[in-house]
Amino acid sequence: MFKCGLAFPRCRWILPLLLLLAIIFDIIALAASSGWVDSKYHYASLWDQYRGREPNWESSSLMEYGWAKASAAMLIIGCILLIICFILSFLALCKQQAGLLRVIGLILCIAILMQVISLIVYPTKFTETLIQNGDYEYSWSYGFGWGATILMIGCSVFFCCLPNYEDELYGQAKPIYIYEG
Template identity: 30%
Template sequence: MSTEEVYVLRPFKLIALFCVFIALALDVVALLSPAWVTSAHYSLSLWEACKQFTNVWHCLSTLKTDWQVATLVLILTAATITLLSFLMSLISFCLGTYRQYYRVVAVLLFAAVVLQVCALILYPIKFIDSSMLKSYHEFNWGYGLGWGSAIFMLGAAILYCLRTDVYEDAYY
């Protein structure tokens, strides 16, 4: 009689690597987005505030207010940590011998999620508190991409915490 070996493929680390890549891409697009808050004649991003006067847009830097600088720094730090996590997980996945770094990547991603969520909560609170717009406004797709990035970071961090090297042999 021959013994058959069965290998169970659990692609959690590959899915987590893909999630980190998507989170990084969403974060970059959110950082570069011109539309975080919009209204009829106003647009606010992380970098500049633009107002429309007689079909001509005039833009000013937003790096003069402390809460906008704080939001930008928090998101840039989260994006940098996400980039570092992506590189570490890509190297660990490709080489296959550095599996102990998956826990470090998970901790880094959890830290990036905390920074990103703090920035995404700070932004609307301080925006409404500063009363920049007295009229109707909406938080636009740039702000939404920031939340999407945080969700993918959290998903990747959870997937990196899963232990796939422990098998349920005792139950069979």
């Protein structure tokens, strides 16, 4: 009457969707014109900073600092690796190539490393170099960068573990029900 179990063939498309969500979060973090750092008289993105008051904002590029270039480059490399993993995940799940799943997990681990370094270097060097006094908040687009990284961590764990359940994933094994009623 009632059977409860995991339907691996139906659930296998969740991981590429989560990777797509992480790509969207990364693009938001990269393209946001403001939102990485906010305060009353100063705000900054990954690329530029603005100082002053409402009608007269003074703009300057953060790309004159080496740490800002490194942070942006690492975030872009992490996003490119994430896009590669997204494409490979469709190939692995459509062509039923379980060996490719661990490769995707390894590439995701490299992308995670790049993103984490970028998301730690930026606030550390920003506060050390540019903040003289006042209250600053790292806000929404910086949070999107961390959101993408957290999604990538979860997906990498699953991509590394999925080859252990290859038959269940591709619908070749008999389902094992947790509860039969």
